[in-house]
Amino acid sequence: MKDPGERLITIGGRLLIEQSSSLIALIDPRGGLIETNPRLQQILALQPDAQSILTLLDPSSRPRFHKQIQQALAEQRAGPTTLNFTENPTAIPQSYRCYLTAAADSQLVLLAEPIAALDQHGAEEYMRVTSELSTTTRSLQKISYELTQKQHMLEDALAKIELIAHVDELTQLLNRRSIMLRLTEEVDRAKRYSSAVSILMIDIDHFKQVNDRYGHQVGDKVLRSCARLLRQSTRSTDYLGRYGGEEFLCVLPMTSEEAAVVLSERLRFSIEHAPFAAGATAFPVTISVGAAELDRQRDTFEQLLSHADSALYQAKANGRNRVEVWRA
Structure with a gap:
């Protein structure tokens, strides 16, 4: 019979896995899905053909995930790494903070914690900062263009000075x-x-x-x-x-x-x-x-x-x- 403390850990762990909003899965070294928690199962229900965690990853995140797998196999643990998951084919990718831990038989435990979306204030602040950055970028581009034009004007002026210094104005021969x-x-x-x-x-x-x-x-x-x-x-x-x-x-x-x-x-x-x-x-x-x-x-x-x-x-x-x- 298990010790009450052990039973509590087992039951508590199962409840955490079942109720968690994180994505939890047992995967093979190629990303194939072996076992998944309910939250991940909800996503898989929208993509029934998905047999690998890679199918749910945004293409830009896949190279980082492959690298994380190699690190976990070599060092027993890897992360956190920010990866973008597509919860359904038409949804905007959601960012997750991902950890990998090596298990038996070259299997890996994946824990992907969702990175909270911005609240209204955060979204407004993000839009403000983005707008300011865009305005600053345009201003810098304008300044860069103006500096380039002034550089060309300066080069033209120096060329004219050089010409005046060496050429007779009337005949255009050497002075x-x-x-x-x-x-x-x-x-x-x-x-x-x-x-x-x-x-x-x-x-x-x-x-x-x-x-x-x-x-x-x-x-x-x-x-x-x-x-x-x-x-x-x-x-x-x-x-x-x-x-x-x-x-x-x-x-x-x-x-x-x-x-x-x-x-x-x-x-x-x-x-x-x-x-x-x-x-x-x-x-x-x-x-x-x-x-x-x-x-x-x-x-x-x-x-x-x-x-x-x-x-x-x-x-x-x-x-x-x-x-x-x-x-x-």
Whole structure:
């Protein structure tokens, strides 16, 4: 005969299992149902084809349940783990706090305690917090978008500043500071690697007369047209800049005096044969060019520039619309 205390524990335990709102079951390692308490039987009555606890689990909960089974088999006990059960095929999944305990013959005891649904106040508080989070999220997205736009505006502004710092506004060629920087770099490179570099000083002939006769707007148009023609006739490896007024400086890396003269004649020809006009009045435009090649043993970039300038002066003295080469 059982001890009264043992009988009380047995009866009390049975009553707790039968009256509990928790889901209690004896399952096999694959989740198959062996025994169930009345509350779980009520759910199974709505899903008569369910032979496994996995059938009642929301698909998102199944990987966690498999992991919990493995843990319980290895450690005798696992949990709590929050799993979502579907009490009937059309119901919203309900959350349960689940425990697993290993029993004999690799069986497991499942205890799933329902997590209480929110009361009216809790539901209202949840909706309030959710709404605030949604509003905050939208605000952050708006701020992020605005910051991205401002970043793009800043990048555009920096690009414009960079352009202004290096490019002549009227001709869109390198400005004097930038072309002089290229000149010093190429002279240093030629001396370091024993390579050739030549430069061209280019001046538009009688440009003051164009301004005086046709006005500065026509003069600006002539400068822009000459800049475009010169750029089209130079190579992609050459540097072309506005040196000042109607003068241009062209730096020719890896270029001998002979090659510089050939390029100079091409530039002169392109300008001489281009059409220029003020309204219906056509007028000729020509250039004079002074060419000089770097003497790597003796010349600095200032001396190379002076040599090209002297050759340009000689071209003008000899009648303009011509190319002259500096000779020591």
